[in-house]
Every structure is written in C-alpha cells, then in structure tokens.
Amino acid sequence: MSETHLAELLRSRGLRLTAQRQLVLRAVHDLGHATPEQVHAAVREVASGVNITTIYRxxxxxxxxxxxxxxxxxxxxxxxxxxxxxxxxxxxxxxxxRVGDMDPELLRPLADRLCAERGFRVDIGHVALFGVCGECGERT
Structure with missing residues (x-):
C-alpha cells in the first residue's frame, strides 16, 4: 500500500498518518508473518524511541x-x-x-464437509497446521 493511499484512508477516518504507523505497516509487509515483538524489533532499527505499546495499538x-x-x-x-x-x-x-503458506483450496473439501455435516463454517484464513517442515524433517 502506498503512503498516499494509507494517508487518505487514515484521513477518511479522522486520523493522521504518523511515522510510527508507516513503519509498522512497512514492517508487517517486509516480515511476512510477524509477532508484535518482531515488528517492534524491525521498527526500532529505524526509530529507536518507539515502544511496544505503540506497536500493539x-x-x-x-x-x-x-x-x-x-x-x-x-x-x-x-x-x-x-x-x-x-x-x-x-x-x-x-x-x-518457520511459518509457510498453503493454498486454502486444499482444505476446501474438509471445510465443505464440516459445513454440510455440522453447519460449521471454517475460517480458513485462521487455520494453522503444525508439524515439521521439509528442511527439519531431512535433518532427523
């Protein structure tokens, strides 16, 4: 997202574009998947005065x-x-x-079955599968 688009979006909500907001959004984009602590570490490389509370907010x-x-x-x-x-x-x-991504369509048959049999709608964007990645599996 461009800084101009971000500024317009914030302005439309009565907010202003701050350096911290720009840095946090850039860190999330650059890191891919990141905890607030990881975002904080990335932002502090550029702006050492930003605290973790600001990151969470x-x-x-x-x-x-x-x-x-x-x-x-x-x-x-x-x-x-x-x-x-x-x-x-x-x-x-x-x-x-490490966190990787998988096409959600691979889970579509399971999601459809859960919906049909139990009325349960899976939020695939929040699904996390835990296991051992290929690189770590090769080492064992």
Missing amino acids: TLELLERLGLVRHTHLSHGSPTYHAADDDQHVHLVCRSCG
Whole structure:
C-alpha cells in the first residue's frame, strides 16, 4: 500500500498518518508473518524511541482499517500479516518455528464437509497446521 493511499484512508477516518504507523505497516509487509515483538524489533532499527505499546495499538488500528490480519500460531502473541496477501493456511514448523503458506483450496473439501455435516463454517484464513517442515524433517 502506498503512503498516499494509507494517508487518505487514515484521513477518511479522522486520523493522521504518523511515522510510527508507516513503519509498522512497512514492517508487517517486509516480515511476512510477524509477532508484535518482531515488528517492534524491525521498527526500532529505524526509530529507536518507539515502544511496544505503540506497536500493539498501531497493529490493532491497522487491523480495524483492514490493512493487516492476525492469527494465532501458538500460545504466544498473535502473528500479523498484510491483509492484501491472498487468504492462506499457515504451516508452522514445531522444530525451527518457520511459518509457510498453503493454498486454502486444499482444505476446501474438509471445510465443505464440516459445513454440510455440522453447519460449521471454517475460517480458513485462521487455520494453522503444525508439524515439521521439509528442511527439519531431512535433518532427523
């Protein structure tokens, strides 16, 4: 998202574009999948005075604006990614912690069956599958 578009979106909501908001959004885009702590570390490389509370508040605002999404990939902090990324299933390696993506259509048959049999609608964008990635699997 361009800074101009972000500024217009914020202005339309009675908010202003701040350096912190720009940096947080850029960090989420650059990191791909990141916890608030990882976003904080990336932002602090550019602006050392930004505290973790500002990061959390900014991520919440950006999510309300539809610019980022979060999912829970473990018992810790949520993980954020850009909302303009295609919807995807998260693949989380229990060995190295790496997060990969998978086409959600691979889960469509299961989602359709759950809906038909139980009336349960799966939010595929929040699905996380845990296991061991190919690289870590080769080492064992």
